[in-house]
Amino acid sequence: MKNRVVITGMGAVTPLGNSVAETWEGICRGKSGIGRLTKFDCTAHETRIAGELKDFDPLRFVNKKELRRLDDFIIYALAAAEMALADAGLASGAAEGERTGVIIGSAIGGLATIEKEKEAIFLGGPRKMSAFTIPAVLANLASGHVSIRFGAKGPIGCSVTACSSGACAIGDAVRLIAEGHADCMIAGGVEAAVTPLCVAGFNAMRALSKRNEEPEKASRPFDRDRDGFVIGEGCGIVILEALPRALDRGTRICGEIAGYGNTSDAFHMAAPPPGHEGAVRCMQAALRDAGMEAAGIDYINAHGTSTPLNDAYETEAIKTVFGEHTRRLAVSSTKSMTGHLLGAAGGIETIFCMKAIDTGMLPPTINLDHPDPTCDLDYVPHQARKAAIRTAMSNTFGFGGVNAVLIVKKFEE
Amino acid sequence: MTLEEKVISIIMEQLDVTREECVAEASFIDDLGADSLDLVELIMEMEETFDVQIADNELEKIRTIKDVFEFLKSRGTVWQE
The missing domain is CATH 3.40.47.10 (Thiolase/Chalcone synthase)
Incomplete structure (x- = not known):
């Protein structure tokens, strides 16, 4: 146990x-x-x-x-x-x-x-x-x-x-x-x-x-x-x-940290593979580790770097993992406000997931003035939004084909 | 500023210690909280400031502030500023 x-x-x-x-x-x-x-x-x-x-x-x-x-x-x-x-x-x-x-x-x-x-x-x-x-x-x-x-x-x-x-x-x-x-x-x-x-x-x-x-x-x-x-x-x-x-x-x-997934793309030193399949497997691994169904996730703090490739590929990967549930998901990138803190990103973004659950406030994606046609999720544009959420997923993807996903949950005995 | 005063000002800056702590007999490691790396760094600063070379075997003999004064004087170092 x-x-x-x-x-x-x-x-x-x-x-x-x-x-x-x-x-x-x-x-x-x-x-x-x-x-x-x-x-x-x-x-x-x-x-x-x-x-x-x-x-x-x-x-x-x-x-x-x-x-x-x-x-x-x-x-x-x-x-x-x-x-x-x-x-x-x-x-x-x-x-x-x-x-x-x-x-x-x-x-x-x-x-x-x-x-x-x-x-x-x-x-x-x-x-x-x-x-x-x-x-x-x-x-x-x-x-x-x-x-x-x-x-x-x-x-x-x-x-x-x-x-x-x-x-x-x-x-x-x-x-x-x-x-x-x-x-x-x-x-x-x-x-x-x-x-x-x-x-x-x-x-x-x-x-x-x-x-x-x-x-x-x-x-x-x-x-x-x-x-x-x-x-x-x-x-x-x-x-x-x-x-x-x-x-x-x-x-x-x-x-509570309910789950952790870690996979490798084994594809390219800097670019994600088609369909971001490494990220797909990573989100699935984290869900398995948490003993949760995809429908159990309320909010995703995306890797969302603001690079042309990442944001389109990550969106596609989220749809693959969450299917029908995708349209009920809130997804945002706090990097729109902090920038990309590289190795520190996973640290601060886990904290943001925790604060979102704790305060019932979804962090926004600012500067989303004209959503890319390939990026069609609910990214919580411009302004933070109130929402009672119990679970949040934090995505991070790195050069070398590293994917790491954490699932944070409201604490219940 | 005399040679002694200059040496002490470097020690105060490098080791973050007060003027009162810098008595001649003070040991860098036992009294001034330095470790072996601090000592290397301190000696580099002395070499730079006074334009001298301190060999590793001479470095081993330097334990107190007084040792630095004596070493520099033995090299005929003078300081006026």
């Missing part, structure tokens, strides 16, 4: 705000977190917009010494983990111990540090390398620093599965608890890759929107005028606990 796994705390830093509350308020108001790119001089770049954090004060979470030696992706993870633990009532050392673990996924890790230190070695030679280079670059060091800070001595890992990293992290963490390897997991995704190399690299792939003059309108999933995704940064972390432990603690239970 597998343990049921519940969410007892959530923390986030996103382009819409430096907490879950502030971010969710932005989502419900249909606000865009996209603006001019400020993290580096992007004059020569084709894309000059991004979803950056705003007024984030790292010194609230790390001291000056740590600020110098840690890459931003590690600092964002420490911030979101601290808020998530506090939200779960585990702030004062109660997260410590051998039964608590950490899996925080990241697609790219410390890319900004790689770029900075490459310049140092180029200009000054190998002796100019900082001793903190390697530990700031390794993608698993977000998990590493969170475990050190909060004394979590159980299982530790880091999923590096492109834009599915955060969802894989949560899915893997759920399985560790379900199978009895841990009682509590700090899990989610983080990314801080608004850097020259990343922006130029995605531009070379023709993957990013170039709507530089209207940043807040650039991310427009399912719209006929969409022209690519908008890169974002941030972190979303949830505290997962075995149900008996959460009940023993008498803590507030936000909801």
Whole structure:
């Protein structure tokens, strides 16, 4: 008999705000977190917009010494983990111990540090390398620093599965608890890759929107005028606990992770296969894992990147999986507001699913002015909508043909 | 600013410690909370600032702030600013 796994705390830093509350308020108001790119001089770049954090004060979470030696992706993870633990009532050392673990996924890790230190070695030679280079670059060091800070001595890992990293992290963490390897997991995704190399690299792939003059309108999933995704940064972390432990603690239970699916396209490094059959199998796998019929899902937080291919293919895949039920489904892309947080997407979007259930509010897809004829679902256009929902599915698909789908459910004993 | 003052200002910045903590006898690891990587970084900063090279075997002998003063003086380092 597998343990049921519940969410007892959530923390986030996103382009819409430096907490879950502030971010969710932005989502419900249909606000865009996209603006001019400020993290580096992007004059020569084709894309000059991004979803950056705003007024984030790292010194609230790390001291000056740590600020110098840690890459931003590690600092964002420490911030979101601290808020998530506090939200779960585990702030004062109660997260410590051998039964608590950490899996925080990241697609790219410390890319900004790689770029900075490459310049140092180029200009000054190998002796100019900082001793903190390697530990700031390794993608698993977000998990590493969170475990050190909060004394979590159980299982530790880091999923590096492109834009599915955060969802894989949560899915893997759920399985560790379900199978009895841990009682509590700090899990989610983080990314801080608004850097020259990343922006130029995605531009070379023709993957990013170039709507530089209207940043807040650039991310427009399912719209006929969409022209690519908008890169974002941030972190979303949830505290997962075995149900008996959460009940023993008498803590507030936000909801349950009911199912997780993970499949591979085995098709192409970046493009989805015809009919997005890998995504179809992944959504079906998550439903099976949850012991649910397709008709049991009320809301889908779509991968919805705003790229021409994804949005059409994902729509088709949803129709394949949900058949007749599709027209009763609400589907939206919160990336229209946050941009695409790459490895952090699965983290924040799981939180959005949880908040949608909790508050009875469906997040909108903003900028959906002229729906693409191939995209004909109820995408909750423009404005958030009230709806009593019990179950939500979060889709994430990544380069390398990774698909990861989570199902979040209202908690009922 | 004297050589000693310059050394201490670098230590304060690198290790995020106060002027009061930076007594000559203070040990980087035992008193100032540094780890071995901090020490490497600190020495790199000294090399850069004072234009000296510190070999790994000399690095091992540097444990306190006073050791840095003495090392730099033995190299005839002067500082005026």
